[in-house]
Amino acid sequence: MSTDAFDLRRIGVVESALDDLDAAPKQGTEGGAEAWIALDPALRDGLDGVAAGSRLLVLTWLHLGDRDVLRVHPRDDVSNPLRGVFATRSASRPNPIGLHEVEVLEVEGHRLRVAPLEAIDGTPVVDLKPVL
């Protein structure tokens, strides 16, 4: 059996004008703004092959999520019946990983300008993957 906990490292951070959860749309396609992803400069080689026009999945750590919640009202609307967190994209879940599909608009060294990205300013980034 494998171990039960893993050391997830911040590889970068979201820089965004969004600084408030209530202002953030629930999903990126609902008006998510442009944002910058500032990658750790030591990881810049990992961006080889990422260019303007690339579509990426951005994995974030939703540090404001509640890790002890197993059922939520979808979209924080109490008129929606409770659902298991694994049937929702709620930020509250045992491992509050966010998943955001974005287009790369610009690459500037270790920094990527992307849209749409609904994560608030300061959100840690933990992985980037190409959309297949």
Place this chain on the structure above:
Amino acid sequence: MSTDAFDLRRIGVVESALDDLDAAPKQGTEGGAEAWIALDPALRDGLDGVAAGSRLLVLTWLHLGDRDVLRVHPRDDVSNPLRGVFATRSASRPNPIGLHEVEVLEVEGHRLRVAPLEAIDGTPVVDLKPVL
């Protein structure tokens, strides 16, 4: 600034006949087999709303990945030019999180039968999300 490391917890484990990386297809759509996801029984409430026919994203921890590699030959084929890991789905990357899109075939309490899933037996599962 947020902290630089996060405590990712195993929420379940893959049970599969695949027990060897070389036997595992590179992507699920290339012949990934059926597998079971055995969720921690304490997290069963989180599956409310997940049913046969649901499409899920399974996030795994690819514990055999090399976290210090920033460029790889895609698909482990040295005739492919080196690319940055963030432009590939390589298991070797700073945070070796795997992302697998599957269909739920059966729900049995805290256990899900899914396909296709190319992860080897014993791979830790760290999150489940609905496909939007």
